[in-house]
Amino acid sequence: MKDSAVELAGYRLPRIGFGAMRLPTEPGEERAASIGLLRVAVDLGVRLVDTAHLYGWGANEELVAEALSPYADGLLVATKLGIEQRADHPDGMVYNGSAKFLRAQVEDALRRLRVERIDLMQLHRIDPEIPVAEQVGTLRDLRDEGKLGHIGLSEVDTAQLAEAREVVEIASVQNRYNILDREHEAVVDACTAAGIAFLPWRPVAAGTGGETAVIAEIATELDATPTQITLAWLLHRSPVIAPIPGTASPAHLADNFAAAALDLTAEQYERLDGLATAGRK
Template sequence: MTSSTTNTPGPTGRFSIGGELPVTRLGFGAMRLPTGPGPEREAAIAVARRAVDLGVTLIDTAHLYGWGANEELLAEALFPYPDDLLITTKVGVTRSGPEGWAYDGRPESLREQVEQGLRRLRTERVGLLQLHRIDPKVPVAEQVGALRDLQREGKIGHIGLSEVTTAQLAEARRTAGIASVQNRYNLFDREYEPVLEACEAAGIAFLPWRPVAAAADAGQGAALDTVAAVATELGATTPQVLLAWLLARSPVVLPIPGTASLIHLEENLAAADLRLTDSQLQRLHRAAVPS
């Protein structure tokens, strides 16, 4: 369970993942950072460093992102890491052919991916390790159990899940403590609302990915007009309003917007200081919920 003394409800508050990893509630998703050689890589390193300079203490990456290249990029940019920085990575997906990927939750595969991640991140312990996807071919208890074993060995601090249902979350919690869930969620895509509610009840961090998806993506162009109107009232941008809505939705929500642009990075992080009125929150809710 989390500690009420470290979990504060405001957008600029902090949340203690697993009760012992305090982070600012607005993090950074590193998936979009280019990892190839050349000027784009240098720019990506600059973005990662700027995120930390601006106070970000939660950065999300994964084995899947460039098959470890994203982890290596973050290590190049940020190692040695500040004491308050949490870099969380994910395992459970492996390469399948030249361009494809597949679930792989076999205990031996998870262990190897964790070992690889530790080497790439240049650390002996990852504070939060998330299972990228539950492999339907492997019992949940075996997958989570493998991570629990690594936790007992001191290689993992806390265990998280990604893209899970409430039933899968409950099943996983019977094997090990779960500190976080990373599911797709935003104002216009609330399929996993029950999962967020379960996380809130248990004090589990909820990291929404794709947090600033446009309403147009979901065929809700009219709803986007409402978001734009609220943005105009606040002198903000549409992505900032969408991030502010997430921060206001629940104190366990830790958005991790990603970008390879310094300008967009600073724009996203400025959303932490945006305050939505009760009236604006109600308008956004009504606009995004089908009549």
């Protein structure tokens, strides 16, 4: 039987969270719908909402605060930092892990989220030009100053995770991972062994789940949707996994959260596990 909750940043949370990245933030009816959806998510029982400075360059954080502040007891709002908007760069952005930039981003995030402390701040990407220890060391200092509660990482390998853990306790890792994309299998295993929450982004392989025969078959067996099956597989994969699927649809939101109630048999899990496209590392 899978665990029904995950420990993260001092919270005990239901294992299906919500990724706010996809929500429209522009003024008008779509923004109003985004605010309504966030409130519906909390009413459903979602207790982990994930945002980032990168999502709209702060607009998504402001949306989350407008919808949910003051925050309900037990609700963890996690955000991310470390990417700088740069119009002069071909990608429009660069990784920036300098102490000056990270400190400025924390101050901006505190203001946008309307809090005095961010309970989970995640380094969105590691800046390859700055030592890992220096970047997480800045976040450790901000934690010690009371501005951050816990520290997470995103898109790291096992070596980077180990290096960061030598400097500060790491509460979570957020890497791309789903039933058909197992590139970070070794990171999942490392997090499982250390009791570090693993928050897979893109937890559903977009556009492929329903077309995969095994997933479709098991969805029929359990009277569930293919998306629910892929989320259920993640929950069975490791007790530290807490998916953060995103959607702008209230119906899909409810379906995603309901996936936590699905119980796969050992035989069903093994059939799904065999779908890996990038074997275990």
